[in-house]
Amino acid sequence: MFDFTSMTTAIDSYLNSVLPSSAATLIECAIIAVCVIVAYLVFAIIMIFMERKVCAAFQCRLGPMRVGPWGLLQVFADVFKMLIKEIISIKNSDKILYNLAPFLVLMSSIITFSCLPFDKGLQVLDFNIGAFFIMAASSFGILGILLAGWSSNNKFSMIGAVRSGGQMISYELSMGLSILTLVVLSGTMQISEIVETQTKGWFIFTGHVPAFIAFIIYIIAGNAETNRAPFDLPEAESELTAGFHTEYSGMNFGFFYVAEFMNMFIIAGIASTLFLGGWAPLYVPGLEGFNSVMECIPGFVWFLAKTFFVIWLLMWIRWTFPRLRIDQVLALEWKYLVPIGLINLLIMTICVVMGWTF
């Protein structure tokens, strides 16, 4: 498997040789920031296009077909439209918080995005508490949503924000529990090591029953975290018009929109990292020929294929189910997912201690 570490260290040592180390670090930071943001936007565009086409397929439609071949340029047209729209300022709103909110949401999602291991060595943030960092970084996006609802001076926004506060903070719990289950299985929190372990079998296979349960819980909680149907109450269209971002227009709304899509990508990316082996190719013990063929496929292809498979699962759910009610959402979390997650963590610990994993 090609290791990107050699490439990044080569760039690093070259820059250090021609520049003082502080300047080299600065330039590296700038390059990485540009790369992350470009990758972020490219994936956002792919995701938005995919959502439209997948949704259209579920609804027996064609989706966008007019702008460019197969509607390929539709997303660009949308972004252009969003950019030229007026950003309306709201009377009696808290101006600072109102304008800060979309950036908070976007920032949280970009930081989490940079933790994703796209390939061996192709990862921006990687340190020994990686799993914790992901949870921490992804959860401060909720601040942005709460602020957006609070500062908009709109009752619908307020209700949407309070709903999303209750929902996202609750589901953080079962998401954390299912990540912990996998941390117990892998014995490390460093993302790169978690993936490395899975080159000898993905966790969803080696961790068998408890890992599978954790995967299901993670998908449900992840869906709730991204505020997508059936958990889209914070922006429930038929109840609260657009929920917490009712009053946002132009690119301010665009940030929320992009962040929502990319959160879905991140959720799927983490799911594929933790459960489906990230960039690790499919490994079947005993079938050496098969394994070597699988290894020929580059790691980032594996990662993206798995991620988009999970995204497709999320979209399938999104376009099939009706919306839940707020008390049902919370009951599902506190009465079912958290207890199941806790017991599952216990089972996983016992499995690991007794050596019942593959």
Place this chain on the structure above:
Amino acid sequence: MNIREIDIKEFRQEMLRLRKEGMDFLRDIIGMDWKEDGIGAVYILENSNTHEVEEVSVRTANREKPQLPTVCDIWKVAELLEREAYDFFGIEFNGHPDLRRLYLRNDWTGHPLRKDYDPSEAINPVRLESEKDEDVRREYEIQEEKQLAELVERLKILHYDQYVINIGPQHPATHGVLRFRLSVEGEVIRKVDIKCGYIHRGIEKLCESRTYPQILAFTDRLDYLSAHQNRHALCMCIEKAMGLEVTERVQYIRTIMDELQRIDSHLLMFSCMAMDMGAITSFIYGFREREKVLDIMEEVTGGRLIQNYNIIGGVQADITPGFAEKVKAYCNDQKRRLKEYYDVFVNNIILKTRAKGVGVLSLEDAISFGATGGTGRASGWACDVRKRHPYALYDKVEFKEIVHAEGDSYSRLLVRLEEIEESIKIIEQLIDNIPEGDYKTKTKPIIKLPEGTFSASVEGSRGEFGVFIDSRGDKSPYRLKFKPMGLPLIAAAHKIMKKCKIADLITIGASLDYVIPDIDR
């Protein structure tokens, strides 16, 4: 019609007696202005078991300050119907707990359906600012020392310190311009105040200055999802008054088109309920089939939503040559698709938890509120006009009246879907046997109805739709009243929405399936 007049002094006793005798369904209250004979109202009552109908009227000679005793403690639907009569005729109902205008603005002067109303713009200019919400309940109470009941102002409806949310007039889930003012505590609704009239066009007033063929055009614009049935009712009423018999071919065409329209409306109800619950794919599924119904209608009538098809004495144009084949092909397709709806939406566990037991309307309430149609039938009230008072060909075809007992939002959805199957059955029985004959009977260009009162009612897509005509022998009616299908529904909604959550309000609204232009007229 055989209207029995009751003296105002004995009115309350007589109404209480009628209620005791089993007249538990108040079909309509029709405000009337008899000029020098006074102002009053006509009450149409029905026994929900025996389907016996009784029409009574009451009048007061005092034109300045007409006052009648209220009946809203006897029949719950009277609360809104009396507000309507107050709005249009200025009749003050003694003992009514909340006598505000229902449709017109609070600051409107005069009562437009009175014959002495002055429509000049100097009195009611076009106002450019929004009206202030009226938060004081008004009640007329009989006071011992005085002859007339006096206005008493009661507790505020919504306090300024409550968290008040407006659902509407422009809101994705109100399906039109209806406005709910909610006082909420967190997610739980404490008080509901319903405001109508945002799309009020004064159709009943317009009718009084139009000829009968001109009036026909209004009916399609009441409940646009039962345009055929509405027009059928009006044509039937006028034909009855003229003593005109339509040919059997016309009866067949009208029945088939009524049922197609019903399927169209129920499909829309299914789709919109799915949309309101957040299941957008099911919404598209429903609309996919609805499109085919609309295609058939367009081919026959030329219109998709507003068809203008029924006319006095027949229908506008004959059915097209390939009509029967297309309808049969559609019916076969629809039967297959219905299963899909059950798979993707109706049997979904999330829908069941959200809709079962939500917004329960008991049988007594359904009758008392006069909530006919699918809503009443979901509560266990067999209220189908097609069975109660058969018209057109409904006594010749076989179909089942769908009745569920639960009365919750889920059973209201089931009733609609099962009724689609029954409608298909009706169409299939008729479509191959359409007899030859004229598609319309020639009528005179100017139609004058004989003196008297006439009424007719049909089963619209969401309840009983009635027409009441008081004719003085002219070419336009003296008074024409449409019995709305939606008004009883929102009266009932008012009750069952209390103490539920905001999301439940959307579910209840979608399952009641009201259409606003029909409420507002």
